[in-house]
Amino acid sequence: MKILAYGLNYAPELTGIGKYSSELCEWLAARGHTVEVVTAHPYYPNWVLAEGYDNRSYQHEIRNLVKVRRCPLYLPRVVPSGKRGRIMSHASFAISSVPKLLASVRQLQPDVLLAVTPSFLIAPMALAVSRMFGTPSWLHIQDFELDAAFELGMLAGNNLRRAATSLEAVILRRFDRISTISPRMMDRLHSKGAPPGSTVKFRNWVDTDAISPANRMTGFRKQLGLSDRHIVALYAGSIAAKQGIESLAEAAAELQTKAPEVVFVFCGAGALLKHLVKIAAPLSNVKFLDLQPDERMRELLATADIHLIPQRAQVSDLMLPSKLAPILASGRPAVAMAYPGTQLAAEIEGAGIAVPPSDRQALSDAILKLARDPGLRMRMGEQARTLACARWHKEAILSEFEANLIEVASRRRKNG
Structure with a gap:
């Protein structure tokens, strides 16, 4: 099978969508499929061009059997925390990628064109090109960025929202297959008009062999000057507006004198x-x-006694944190900022504590409860590992996705 993947983010980016897109493509290539990618030069989450790449030109490379076509994009001088810089950056890639997308389809003649969003700005072109060449189209949604942008105030205006939502619905209905990463997000897809018969749940995943419970006394503890008496509350990932990460700093201030043994460790990069x-x-x-x-992810996650998963209430069920699966696989409990009934709260049931978003006191109390009760941490950590192996197993998830890809690709062969 020949697969053309199209999306803004790809390896060597270390977090978020780029990590999952590259793992998917490399897994498919290792299975014997021919896989090509049209993507941007790597920049996320620092919004700085990665070393070895030239943003003034197109570049090609082979990464683990995958042919990768890199396209220039606009990168603002200051890490964007608002709408203008992000929209300009995403739009620049949507424009600059068109020649490479067309060239790839002509040369590869893929059985499936797989577009990954964000950015949703690439979806119209992916759809147009797939129709032009008679290629089955698949749209994979990692988060509902339009809804999130309006909920977080990055975009505003009822008329603009109605227009954007209407256009989104038109586009969604025209893809041959649409997938997203959680049951609540599947519900939202259907509410937007995506036909249930064309939708597929495609979770993110974790390699439970690569990420597994390990000794908490790691090199990172030594590097940070921490001993076995310290309780590490770890946040690892992108530091951006949708995380609501300021609440973690407020909890740290609350516990500084109340529980000096608790140390908050932030590992990440991003706009904030x-x-x-x-x-x-x-x-x-x-x-x-x-x-x-x-290669150091297992060690990093093992450093934690407690994992922290902040999230703003406005983006509940518009996305599911990509860090969740590795956290569960590490066999440590989590404290997540999520209301009861949301997908995130459901995913950590028995494996952590969910607290209302932006409730500093509830967050501090949950961290303190776990810090003071090693037995509870152990029980919840064991349940986290069980959930990771049952729900997030890499081989099971990707094998099911491969079967769906083959089914969609068969349409081209029948019509060809």
Whole structure:
């Protein structure tokens, strides 16, 4: 089978969509499929061009059997925290990628064109090209970025929202197959007009062999000057508006004197990193680490006694944190900012504590409860590992996705 993947983010980006897109493509290539990718030069989450790439030109490379076509994009000088810089960046890739997308379809003649959003700005072109060449089209939605942008105030106006939502619905109805990553997000797809017969749940995943419970006394503890008496509350991932990460700094301030053994460790990058560093500067119980490569991920996650999953209430069920599966696989409990009944709260049931978003006191109390009860941490950590193996197993999820791809690709062969 020949597969052309099209999306903004790809390896060597370490977090978020790029990580999952590249793992998917490399897994398919290792299975013997021919896989090509049209993507941007790597920049996320720092919004800085990765070393070795030239944003003034197109570049080609082979990464683990996958041919990758890189396209230029606009990168603002300042990490964007609002709408303008992000929209311009996403739009620039949507425009610059058109020649490479057309060239790839002509040369490869793929059995399936798989578009990954965000950015949704690529969806119209993916659909148009698939129709032009008679290629089955698949849209995979990692988060509902339009809804999130309006809920977080990055976009505003009822007329604009109605127009954007209407256009989104028209596009969704025209893809041959649409997938997203959670049951609640599947419900939202259907509410937007996507035909139930064309939708597929396609979770993110974790390699439960690569990420597994390990000794908490890691090299990172030594690097940070922490001993076995310290209880590490770890946040690892992108530091951006949808996380509501300021609540974690508020909880750290609350626990600084009440529970000095609890140390908050932030490992990540993103639009709000400088802001987080600034507000945490007076706190003696906060430490920072740079983003870590995959080969140190097991060690990083094992450093935690408690994992932290912040999320703003406005984006509940518009996305599911990509860090969730590795957290569960690490066999540590989580404290998540999620209302009862949301997908995130359901996913950590028995494996952590869900607290209302932006409720500093509830967040502090949950962290303190786990910090003071090693037996509870152990029981919840064991349940987390069980859930990871049952719901998030990489081979099972990707094998099912492959079967769906083959089914969609068969339409081209029948029509050809």
